Amino acid sequence: MSDAAGRRADLLSALRRDGILYADESTRIVGRAGERASWMLYCWPLTTTADGAALIGDVLVDALAGFEATQIAAYGFGAMPLMSACVLRGGGRYTGLAVRPEAKKHGTGRRIDGAGDKGRKVVLVDDSISSGISFTKGAAALESQGYEVEGAVCLVDFSRRGGAERARARGYRLKTVFDIWDDLEMPRTDRPPLYLRCLPDRWSDQAVPDGLHPADVARLVAEHLVDTGEVLRPPRDFAEPEQGPGGVWVSFRRIADDKRLGREGFWHFDARDADPQRDVVIATARTVKVLGPTLTREGLAQLKLCVTFFSELEQIEPRDLDFSRYGIVARSALIPAKMGGALPNTQLYTSSVEQYRHARVRNAKIGSYEPHTLFRHEVFKRPEPGQTWPAYGEDQRLTDAWTHVPGLGEQLTRRVRDVIAAHEAGSEPAGTALPDDLVDPSVTSVAVSLYSRGLIGCSVSGRGTLDELVVGAARWALADRRFADRRAQSHGVDTVVVTLLHDRELHGHVSIDHIAWKMRAGRDALMVREGPRWAVFLESVLSHFDIGKTQVATDLLAKAGITGGSPAWSTYKATSWATTAERTYPLEFGGRRRDGSGRVSGDDLEAIVTHLLGRLDGAGWPAYEISAKNATFLRTGTAARCLHALAALATAGTYAGREEWSDAARPGVRFALDHLDDDHVLMLPGHAGGPTADAMLLSAAAAALPLDEVVERAAPIADRLASWIEPDGMLLGPGTVRATAEQDYLPGIALLALAEYALATRRDVPVDWGAALRFYRRRFAEVHPWGLAGWHGQLWPVVATLTGDDTYAAFAATLGDWMCERQLRVDGSFLTDVEPAGPGLYTGFLAEGLAGAWRSAAEGGDALRFAEGWRAAMGFLDRLIVRPDDAYWAPRPDFIVGGIRNQPARYGMRVDATSHALKALVGGLVAEQATQPADAVTA
Numbered sequence: 001m002s003d004a005a006g007r008r009a010d011l012l013s014a015l016r017r018d019g020i021l022y023a024d025e026s027t028r029i030v031g032r033a034g035e036r037a038s039w040m041l042y043c044w045p046l047t048t049t050a051d052g053a054a055l056i057g058d059v060l061v062d063a064l065a066g067f068e069a070t071q072i073a074a075y076g077f078g079a080m081p082l083m084s085a086c087v088l089r090g091g092g093r094y095t096g097l098a099v100r101p102e103a104k105k106h107g108t109g110r111r112i113d114g115a116g117d118k119g120r121k122v123v124l125v126d127d128s129i130s131s132g133i134s135f136t137k138g139a140a141a142l143e144s145q146g147y148e149v150e151g152a153v154c155l156v157d158f159s160r161r162g163g164a165e166r167a168r169a170r171g172y173r174l175k176t177v178f179d180i181w182d183d184l185e186m187p188r189t190d191r192p193p194l195y196l197r198c199l200p201d202r203w204s205d206q207a208v209p210d211g212l213h214p215a216d217v218a219r220l221v222a223e224h225l226v227d228t229g230e231v232l233r234p235p236r237d238f239a240e241p242e243q244g245p246g247g248v249w250v251s252f253r254r255i256a257d258d259k260r261l262g263r264e265g266f267w268h269f270d271a272r273d274a275d276p277q278r279d280v281v282i283a284t285a286r287t288v289k290v291l292g293p294t295l296t297r298e299g300l301a302q303l304k305l306c307v308t309f310f311s312e313l314e315q316i317e318p319r320d321l322d323f324s325r326y327g328i329v330a331r332s333a334l335i336p337a338k339m340g341g342a343l344p345n346t347q348l349y350t351s352s353v354e355q356y357r358h359a360r361v362r363n364a365k366i367g368s369y370e371p372h373t374l375f376r377h378e379v380f381k382r383p384e385p386g387q388t389w390p391a392y393g394e395d396q397r398l399t400d401a402w403t404h405v406p407g408l409g410e411q412l413t414r415r416v417r418d419v420i421a422a423h424e425a426g427s428e429p430a431g432t433a434l435p436d437d438l439v440d441p442s443v444t445s446v447a448v449s450l451y452s453r454g455l456i457g458c459s460v461s462g463r464g465t466l467d468e469l470v471v472g473a474a475r476w477a478l479a480d481r482r483f484a485d486r487r488a489q490s491h492g493v494d495t496v497v498v499t500l501l502h503d504r505e506l507h508g509h510v511s512i513d514h515i516a517w518k519m520r521a522g523r524d525a526l527m528v529r530e531g532p533r534w535a536v537f538l539e540s541v542l543s544h545f546d547i548g549k550t551q552v553a554t555d556l557l558a559k560a561g562i563t564g565g566s567p568a569w570s571t572y573k574a575t576s577w578a579t580t581a582e583r584t585y586p587l588e589f590g591g592r593r594r595d596g597s598g599r600v601s602g603d604d605l606e607a608i609v610t611h612l613l614g615r616l617d618g619a620g621w622p623a624y625e626i627s628a629k630n631a632t633f634l635r636t637g638t639a640a641r642c643l644h645a646l647a648a649l650a651t652a653g654t655y656a657g658r659e660e661w662s663d664a665a666r667p668g669v670r671f672a673l674d675h676l677d678d679d680h681v682l683m684l685p686g687h688a689g690g691p692t693a694d695a696m697l698l699s700a701a702a703a704a705l706p707l708d709e710v711v712e713r714a715a716p717i718a719d720r721l722a723s724w725i726e727p728d729g730m731l732l733g734p735g736t737v738r739a740t741a742e743q744d745y746l747p748g749i750a751l752l753a754l755a756e757y758a759l760a761t762r763r764d765v766p767v768d769w770g771a772a773l774r775f776y777r778r779r780f781a782e783v784h785p786w787g788l789a790g791w792h793g794q795l796w797p798v799v800a801t802l803t804g805d806d807t808y809a810a811f812a813a814t815l816g817d818w819m820c821e822r823q824l825r826v827d828g829s830f831l832t833d834v835e836p837a838g839p840g841l842y843t844g845f846l847a848e849g850l851a852g853a854w855r856s857a858a859e860g861g862d863a864l865r866f867a868e869g870w871r872a873a874m875g876f877l878d879r880l881i882v883r884p885d886d887a888y889w890a891p892r893p894d895f896i897v898g899g900i901r902n903q904p905a906r907y908g909m910r911v912d913a914t915s916h917a918l919k920a921l922v923g924g925l926v927a928e929q930a931t932q933p934a935d936a937v938t939a
Contacts, residue, residue: 004058004059004062007055007058007059007062008059008062008177010055011055011056011059011177012178012183012184014046014052014055015043015046015155015156015178015184016184016185018045018046018052019041019042019043019045019046019184020039020040020041020042020184020186021039021040021041021042022038022039023036023037023038023039032131032133039186041127041128041156041180043056043078043082043127043155044078047081047082047085047127048081053081053084053085053088054085054088054089056082056085056155057082057085057086057088057089057090058089059155059177060082060085060086060089060125060153060155060177061086061089061090061091061094063153063175063177064086064090064094064123064153064175066173066175067121067123067150067151067153067173067175068121068150069120069121069122069123069150069151070093070094070095070120070121071094071095071096071097071114071116071117071120071121071122071123071147072086072087072090072094072095072096072097072122072123072124072125073096073097073098073099073112073114073122073123073124073125073138073142073147073149074096074097074098074099074124074125074126075099075101075124075126075134075135075137075138075141076099076101076126076134076138078126078127079124079125079126079127079134080098082125082126082127082155083096083097083098083125084096086125095114095115095117096114096115097112097113097114097115097116097122097142097147098112098113098114099111099112099124099138099141099142100112100113100141101137111141111145112141112142112145112147116147118145118146118147118148121148121149121150122142122147122148122149122150123149123150123151123152123153124138124139124142124149124151124152124153125152125153125154126152126154126155127154127155127156128154128155128156128157128158128180129152129154129156129157129158129163129164129167129174129176130158130161130162130163131161131162131163132161132162132163132164132165132166132167133163135152135163135167136166136167136739136740137739139152139172139737139738139739140737140739140740143737143738143739144737149172149738149739150172150173151167151172151173151174151175152167152172152173152174152175153174153175153176153177154174154175154176154177155176155177155178156176156177156178156179156180156183156184157176157178157179157180158180159179159180159181159182160334160367160369160370160371161367161369161370162367162368162369162783164176165369165782165783166782166783168778168782169743169778169779169782169783170730170738170739170741170743170779171726171728171730171738171775171778172738181334188334188335188336193266193268193269193270193273194266194267195266195268195273195279195282198266198282198283198285198286199282200230200231200282200285202230203230203231203232203233204224204228204230204231204232204233206224206230206232206233207232207233207234207235208220208221208232208233208234208235208277208281209235210235210236210237211235211237211238211239212235212238212239213238213239213382213384213385214238214242214276214280214307214309214382215305215306215307215382215383215384215385216384216385217235217238217277217280217281217284217307218250218280218283218284218305218307219300219305219384220232221280221281221284221285221288222252222284222287222288222300222305223297223300225284225285225288226288226295226296226297226300227297231281231282231285232281233281234275234277234278234280234281235277236277237277238276238277242276242309242380242382243274243276243309243311244268244274244276244279244280244309244310245268245271245274245310245311245312245313246267246268246271246274246309246310246311246312246313246375246377247265247266247267247268247274247279247309247310247313247377248265248266248276248279248280248283248307248308248309248310249263249264249265249266249283249307249308249310250263250264250265250280250283250284250286250287250305250306250307250308251263251287251305251306251308252287252291252303252304252305253303253304253305253306253389254302254303254304255302255303255304255387256302257506257508258390258505258506259506259508261291261303262287262288262290262291263287264283264286264287264289264290265279265283265286265287265308266279266283266286267310267313267329267339267341267375268310268313269313269331269375271312271313276309280307283307284305304383304384304387304389305383305384306381306382306383306384306387306389307381307382308379308380308381308382308393309379309380309382310327310377310378310379310380311377311378311379311380312377313329313375313376313377314375314376314377315373315374315375316374316375316376317374317821318356318374318821318822318824318831319820319821319822319823319824319825319831320374320376320825321352321355321356321374321376321824321826321831322344322352322376322824322825322826323344323345323349323350323351323352323354323355323826324344324345324395324396324397324826325344325345325378325395325396325397326344326376326377326378326379326395327341327342327343327344327376327377327378327379327393328341328342328355328356328359328374328375328376328377329341329359329374329375329376329377330356330359330360330363330364330366330372330373330374331364331372331373331375332364332366332370332371332372333370333371333372333373334370334371334372335370338364338365338366338370339364340358340359340360340362340363340364340365340366341359341363342355342356342358342359342363343379343392343393343394344379344393344394344395344396345392345393345394345395345396345399346392346393347390347392347505347518347519347520347571348517348518348520349520349838350520350521350522350523350838350905351829351838351839352824352826352827352829352831353829353831353832353835353836353838353839354836354837354838356374356831357836360372368833369783378395379393379394379395380394381393381394388442390503390505391442391502391503391573392503400573400575402439402440403440403500403575403586408438408439408577409498409577409579409584409585409586410577410579410584411434411438412434412438412470412498412500412577413496413497413498413577413578413579413584414431414579415429415431415434415467415470415471415474416448416470416474416496416498416579417496417579418430418431419470419471419474419475419478420450420474420478420493420496423475423478429471433465433467434465434466434467434470435466435467436465436466436467438466439466439500439502440502442502442503442504443466443500443501443502444462444501444502444504444572445460445461445462445469445500445501445536445572446460446461446466446469446470446473446498446499446500446501447459447460447461447473447497447498447499447501447525447536447538448461448470448473448474448476448477448496448497448498448499449477449496449497449499449538449540449889450477450478450487450493450495450496450497451493451494451495451496451497451888451889452486452487452490452491452492452493452494452495453490453494453890453891453892453893454486454889454890454891455483455486455889456480456483456486456487456490456493457477457478457479457480457483457487458477458480458483458538459472459473459474459475459476459477459480460473460501460536460538461473461476470498494580494581494888495578495579495580495888495889496578496579497540497576497577497578497579497587497888497889498576498577498579499525499538499539499540499574499575499576500574500575500576501525501536501572501573501574502572502573502574502575503572503573504570504571504572505518505570505571505572506568506570507568507569507570507571508568508569509566509567509568509569510569512550512553512554512557513550515553515569515571516548516549516550516552516553517549518571519549519552519553519571520571521542521549521837521905521906522539522540522542522543522588522589522590522904522905522906523539523573523574523588523589523905524539524571524572524573524574525537525538525539525571525572525573525574526552526553526556526569526570526571526572527569527570527571527572528553528556528557528560528562528567528568528569528570529560529567529568529570530560530562530565530566530567530568531565533560533561533562534560535556535557535559535560536556537552537555537556537559538574538576539574539576539589539590540576540587540589540590540889541555542905542906543589543590543591543905543906543907544590544628544629544889544890544907545629545907546627546628546629546906546907546908547906553569578592578885578888580888585885589904589905589906590886590889590907591882591883591885591886591887591907592883592885592886594878594879596827596875598875598878599828599871599874599875599877599878600874600875600877600878600881600917600921601874601921602921602925604881604898604921605652605656605918605921605922605925607881607897607898608652608881608898608899608900608914608917608918608921609649609652609658609661609898609918610898611896611897611898611899611914612645612648612649612898612911612914612915612918613649613661613664614894614895615633615645615911616664616668617633617635619667619668619671620646620664620665620666620667620668620669620670620671621635621642621668621671621672622642622645622646622668622911623635623911624636624637624638624641624642624687624910624911625637625908625909625910625911626895626896626899626908626909628890628895628896628907628909629890629891629907630891631890631891631892631895635686636686636687637687637688637910637911638687638688638693639672639682639684639687639688639689639693639696639697640689640690640692640693640695640696640749641910641911641912641915642668642687642911643668643669643672643693643696643697643699643700644696644699644700644911644912644915644916644919645911645912645914645915646665646668646669646700646703646704647665647696647699647700647703647704647915647919648914648915648916648918648919648922649661649662649664649665649704649915649918650662650665650666650669650700650703650704651703651918651919651922652918652922653665654703655922655925655926662704665700665703665704666704666705668700669697669700669701669704669705670705672684672697672700673697673701673713673714676717679720680694680716680717680720681694682694682697690733691724691733691734691746691750692745692746692749692750694717694720694721695721695746695749695750695753696749696753697714697717698714698717698718698721698753698754698756698757699749699752699753699756699757701713701714701717701757702714702753702756702757702759702760702761703756703760707760707761710757710760710761711761711763714757715763718753718754718757718758718765719766721750721753721754722754722765722766722767724750725767725768725772726738727768727771728771728774728775729768729770729771729772729773729774729775729776730743730747730775731743731746731747731750731751731772733746733750743779743785743788744785744786744787744788744791745787745791747776747788747791748787748788748790748791748792748794748795749791751767751772751791751792751795752791752794752795752798754767755795755798755799755802756798758802759798759801759802769799769803769808773796773799773808773811776788776792776811777811777814780792780811780814780815780818784818786830786832786833786834786842786846787834788815789815789818789819789846789849790842790845790846790848790849791849792811792812792815792849793812793815793816793819793846793848793849793850793851793852793853794812794848794849794851794852794923795812795852796808796809796810796811796812796852796856797809797812797852797853797855797856798852800856806856809856809857812849812852812853812856813853813856813857813866815849815853816849816850816852816853816854816857816865816866816869817865819846819849819850819853819869820850820865820866820868820869823869823872823873824839825872827839827875827876827879828843828871828872828873828874828875828876829843829873829876830842830843830846830873832846837903838903838904838905839876839903839904840880840901840902840903840904840913841880841900841901841902841903841910841912841913841916841917842916843873843876843877843880844873844877844880844900844913844916844917844919844920845916845920846873847870847873847874847877847916847917847920847923847924848916848919848920848923850866850869850870850873850920850924851866851870851920851923851924851926851927852923853866854866854867854869854870854923854924854927854931855923855926855927855930863927863931866927867924867927867928867931870920870924870927871924873920874920874921874924877900877917877920877921879904880900880901880902880903880904880913880917881898881899881900881901881917882896882897882898882899882900882901882907882909883897884897896909898914899913899914900913900914900916900917901913
């Protein structure tokens, strides 16, 4: 063994012996987020002794041998003795720097102290790297004062926590000596299966009778446990066969208001562990234990119970998530004891992306870079006989099956048409009364909304038979005084919407934040009441008014005239249908419900472009956002997004041979060029600019302007962008430092703009494409950022064409593969981390990247997978595009038709939502043409 290897082995032994501090009665350990921990890395017993400091110094100096740096920096208190040890044991090669989290408040006021030399590279040293926060802050502090940071050397790597990955992704060298799990052998916490830990210390001598309903079993167990403190033995069978191979959970709710007081249970990762009768008993006992000693027999009488069985846990890929049908479990592969689940079709959220985040992040506390396994399962609820239970948490096809009965919407809306005809004739409604059994008993109210280029009447009826509810709501809507002037100016009712309010959930006297958290955006109606004051908003209010859930609740209080006190809140599931003179159709999120069979296609090209053309002002500049409810434009915003729209317009014109579309894009681009300052920085009044806007201006100019004008007016922008590129290929915008510079959107946009400019003008740009490829390929391998995937999927096929080197396109294929692996089969959206509220406009942006990958594959490989992914993304965009049936409610339907919404649940339409979708559509159509046989005929 070499001397260096021997010293490393000695240090490893010392760290195992003295470098871990364990929590006990006298030592409380708290993590960065405030959570309790059982142990922590604690190097002070070594760094504060002569032998320990020398040992650490020798090992770190050996690790530093591959670095050019001769300055060693310590950020924070714990790193200081490590820096000193390296200086002392480094044979005179190194000097040290001490970096404070903040500048000193007295004395010199410095943040960095030591014999600093900004001409020599710096390496940071620390005892560990986990999240990388300390390294990033230290590097940023040094770089902001002119030092060049080469990287870091750390004693211990808390692997897969993101710190090492983020550092390497920014081009830093990183060397760690030990791994906390593999070398120090700290336990990757695991426990016996949870059901084993739920088993009672001893069973009662009595058993639950055989042949009972599962919820009746749960009640007997709970009563006996409350009375005696003993757990009844399981029965041998239930009244009907039940299976729970994936686990069992038991819930207690208050009968009076449906408030859940407790829910406990467990999953079975090995179906052979399941025993449904035993599992119901011990899950019930666990729930009672969590509710605590205050639970009495009298208290139990005020509660209702439900037993939930899970089917066998099926391990899945991320793309197999389906929130409408399956519950999920996320389990850490690094620390198996970390796990969390989320039910399907539940309150709080409406998408698979949100369900996944709820399970992985909120419940399991699994980090972004932590490997984990996903499972899905079906859910089967068994509430106590005679008790109702909220219609959530199961397959939507079960809970809401009655809302999909053919002809239901036609019967309801036809009855409203009877009332309208009778109103116009001054008579009683003709036709047959609606039978009560036409709908589910959970329906408690009916709303009728009338439209004619905007809302002209709306009312909710909550008393009587089904027919009385519908007829009453229709009559009151026709007499709605709020819209009397609009009705007088209209030519009658164009569209009727009937909404059934069902499955009411009482939330009681809760805060606005709480009710906003519980309400499903665009799916739930909301009611508030205090004394005689009350008001209701239908589910479409959030969608049509494009407001958040908190704003919905706030506006509802104002509508009800409630200004204080403690109002009570309720939510309702809302199911709606619209009918016009031609057809009746179900609604979702305020527009026509999609059945999943449609997709945005070449047939939509004209409508999308027409919408964009309608947003242009007299200077040719597009409106940033649209207010659909008011038919007005918002003409201030982000310049880069408006420029992207102009580039998309020009690209569509080139593809379709529609010169008028390209012509329409040119004035806006010239308008922007006219607003460059002397340094060729875009300074557009009323718009946020910055490097991203400058880069997008170059891209738009290359797409829209004649060649000679591009060269004359855009060349200085290209030179400026190229100057931001570092020798290693990293793009650093002006005024930024390597440690903190945004590295996914701006670099992708700027490099793509440079490539497009070079391709359009056939002029060389001073870019080392090979270096840029190596840097961003390494970044993607380390941290897999979605922003990088979308832009670089477009970039590298262009570079391949520009250089004639097809190897550049291979990275686009890598990105395309990765995106397809995370594209949901159920709707074509992507499991991203950039849209926490659920998928929306970013699907169009990522589809641009897929189209680029497909186009490059068309020139050298099988493009089937990318073609399928692109078409699936176009299927999701069908949920976002506004078609005529979605615009029935708008004052100016033509104003919004053809536009792309930011999210399915809301009618906000930022300009780049439409432009990304347009560029993705054109990119896919180009790729589709490239893959067709030369003699193919496209319909």
